[in-house]
Amino acid sequence: MPTNTSGRRKIATSIMLVLMFLFADLAHPQAVPDWSKEELEEPHVVAQTTYSSYAIKDTAIDSANPNTNYGNEETVDLGSSMTGESKILISFNNTVPSGEMVTDANLNLTCGIDPIDIAPINIYVSRMKANWDEANATWNNPDTSMDWEFYGAEGESDHGDWEPPFYGYANNTFSIDVTAIVQDAVINSRSSIDLLLAASASTYECHLSESLVVANRPTLEITHVNGTHTNGATLNPNFVEDGAALMNPDVFKLSAATNPTLSWNESNGTDAQIQLSLSRDFKADEDDTWYYNTQDNSSIFTLGTNEGSMVVPTGHELSNSSSMYYRMRSIDSAGTIGQWQTGYFHLPGHNVTENGSTGYGEVTITFDDLGLIDKTIEDTYVDSNGVAKNSNMGTDGTLTVGSSSSADQYGLLRLNMDDIGLHANSSIVSANMVMTRDSYSGTAEVSYHVMENDMWTENGVTWRKYDGTYYWDDGGRIPSMSVGNFEGDQASSKIETDITVAIQNWIDKNNDAIAAGDSPSKTLELMMVASTWGIDETTTQSVNLCTTDSLTCTQPYLEITYDWGSNGPPTIPTHTSPSNGHSVWNITGDNLSGNTMPTLEWDGTISWSGDLLLELSTDSEYRNIIHSFDTDTTSEFTPSDGNWSISAGDSLDTGVMYHWRLAQLDSSTMHHSWWATSSFLVSSLQSEYLQDDEHRLRLSHGNATTAGDAPSCEDTYIDSGTPSSNYNGEDEMQV
Secondary structure, eight states: OHHHHHHHHHHHHHHHHHHHHHHHHHTSGGGSOOOOHHHHSOOOOOOEEEEEEEOSEEEEEETTSTTOOOTTOSEEEEEEETTEEEEEEEEEEOOOOTTEEEEEEEEEEEEEOOGGGOOOEEEEEEEBOSOOOTTTOOSSOSSTTOOOSSTTTTSTTTBOOOOOOEEEOSSEEEEEEOHHHHHHHHHTTOSEEEEEEEEESSEEEEEOTTOSSGGGSOEEEEEEEESOOOSOOOOEEOSSOTTOBOBOTTOSSOOBOSSOEEEEESOOOSEEEEEEESSTTSOOTTOOSOEEETTTOGGGEEEETTEEEEEOOTTSOOOSSEEEEEEEEEEOTTOOBOOOEEEEEEEOOOOOEEOTTTOOEEEEEESSTTOOSSOSEEEEEEEOSGGGGGOOOTTOSEEEEEEOSSOEEEEEEEEOHHHHOOOTTEEEEEEEEEEEEEEEESOOEEEEEEOSOOOOOTTTOOSSBSSSSSBOSGGGOOOOOEEEEEETTOSOSEEEEEOHHHHHHHHHHHHHHHHTTOOOOOOEEEEEESSOTTOOOOSOEEEEEEOTTOSSSOOOEEEEEEEEOOOSOOOOOOEEESOTTEEOEEEETTEEEEOSSOEEEEOTTSOOSEEEEEEEESSTTOSSEEEEEETTTOOSOOGGGOEEEOOGGGOOOTTEEEEEEEEEEETTTOOBOOOEEEEEEEOSOBOEEEETTEEEOOOOTTTTSTTSOSSOOOOOOOOTTSTTOOOTTOSSOOO
C-alpha cells in the first residue's frame, strides 16, 4: 500500500511539472504560430451532388437490318463489321435542378465481346437532335411515317458533333465522358438528354435498359454544383489558313509539318481541348490517339494570357500526303465547355529535288499526287456555240480552246496553290504549265490570263453560268494581260507554257494580304483564249488539250523551280510618258499627225536590283506583242536610261492604240515583279490648215483608229414627257 501511494504521488508530480512547462511556453508570444484570419476561418466547401439515373428509353439501329426495331432487346450490337453498322439511341431525363452547374457527366454502358474475337472498340457519342420512338425507330426511320435526314441518323439535323472517342477493351462497364452534351442540355433547358452512340474498330454487345441484370443497365451519372452556366469559353485558331498546306517553314525542300504547332488566340478560358482527325466528322478508324487536353497533357501545351499553343508530340506524327481536320475548344474557370472551332489543313506529299549546280528546288505537281482530298489542278472549258452554252464539260477527257466567226471556246484552269505550300519568301525561277495536245485545227494562238472570278466550279460552269446556277457574262472573260502563250499548231504535242509571273504574283499578293491583316487567296484561276478581245475573228482555229479526267493521254501538270530568301518583289517600274491613253503627235508646220516613232519614258531613278523587262503590244491583253526587251540581253537601253525611242526601222502604224508594260527581274533572287501597263494612241487623223493660224481636226466616233474604237463618243437625249426612259441606241436625237 505505501508503495502504491508513493508511485501515484510521483506520477502526479510528473504530470504537474509537464503542465507547468507547457504553460510557461505558452506565456511567450513567439511560441504561438502567427495564424491569419483566413486560417482561423472555417474552410469554404463547395457542395456538389452526384446523381445517377436510368434511361427512359433506348434502342439500336442496324444497317444490316434497316427495318428492324430493337426497342425490346436486352442487348444490342454497337460497332461496325463486314455486314454493316449498328448504333445505339438512348435518352435520360434531365435531372439537374435549376441553379446548378454540371461539372462532370458520364454514361455507364456495360458491353462485352467474345474472347475469341477480342479487340479494342472506339466509341463515339453525340447529341441526338431528331425525335425518335423506342418502339418504332429503325435504321431507315426514326418513327412510323417519319424519316431521318440521312439513313442511320447521319444527317446534321439528326445528331450533333461527335465527342472525342472513348477507347474500350474487353468485357467491361465503360464510363464514357458526355459532360459537354449534358452541359449543353442544361444551358438550353432541355427536359431530356438524348444520345446517339456509334463505334468503330470492332463490334461489341451492349446492355440496354431491358437487361435482366439491373447492374448492367445503362446509367447516366451527373455531378453538379450550385451556380449558373455561361455559354462556355471561346478561342480563335490562328496557326493556319483554313484549307491551306501546313509546312515546315525553315526547311528549303518543301515538306509538310508532321509535328506541327497548333495555336490559338482571343481565348477567355483557362483550359483547352484539341482533336485531329482524317475525317471531317472526327470519326475515322484510321485516326491515331489525336485527342489532347491541357489537364491530361499539360507538358505539350503552352498557355499565355488569352492565347496558347500545343505541339503534336513525337510518336503521334501526322502523315504526309493527307488532309487533316482539326477542332479545338476552350473551357472556362467554372468548367463550362465551349463550342468547337473547326478547320482543316493539308500535308502535301512532295518529292522535291535540289539541283546540285544551281541549288534551286525543283518540284513537279499533278492534280492528285500530293495525296490530298482536293484536286490540286482543276480544268474544263466553256463554249458559246448554240446549245453548248448550257453544257458543262467538267468531266470531259479533253478541253477545247478555239475561236471562229461564230463561236469561242475558253479553257479554264484552277491551281489550288494553297495545297502546294510554297514558302512565303519564295522566288519563282520558272513555272511551266505542261499540257498534252490531243488534236488541233488551224493556227490557234493561245494565251493565258489571270481570272478575276474564282467562284466557278469544275462540274457546274457553263458559258452562261459560273456554277450552273448564277450567271456571268461572256463566258467569264474579262480583258486582262496575258501571262503566257503558246501556238496550238507547234511541232511537239507536249505544250509547255511559262506562267512564272502569275505564280510569283500570287505569292506576293498573298504576302501583302497577310501583312494587311486580310485573308490570302487560296487559288489561282487562269483562262486560255484563242481570240483577241474586241476583234472579230474571220478564220476558224482550235486546239484540244488533255485534262485531268483523260484516260488516254498525259494529264496536265505544273513544273516549278524555286529559290528562297527573297525579301519581296523588286520595285515595279513606273511609266512617265506618253500619258496613259493619250495620243502621240508630230507637229509639222503647226499641223498634227500621229507620231509613229514616239519615245517611251519611265522613271529611271527607282531602285534597280536587276533588269528591266519591256513589252509593246497592239492589244490590251498583250496577245500580239511586237517588241520585247530584257536589259540583261539587249543593248538598246539600260534600266536607268529611263527611255527608249522607236527607230524608223521599227516605226509604228497609225490608227492603232498601243499598249506597253514594264517589269523588273531581280538579278540575284530571280524574283519577277508584276507588270505595270500603259497605253498610247498613234492616231490616223491629221489636222488640216484652214487659214492664218487656224487648223482643223475632225473627230467622230472611232475615226482615229482602224479598229474603230477611238475616240469613243457617246450621245443620247432626255425627254420630260417620259422622264424614266433612256434613249441610248436611238438613230436620232430629239431636241
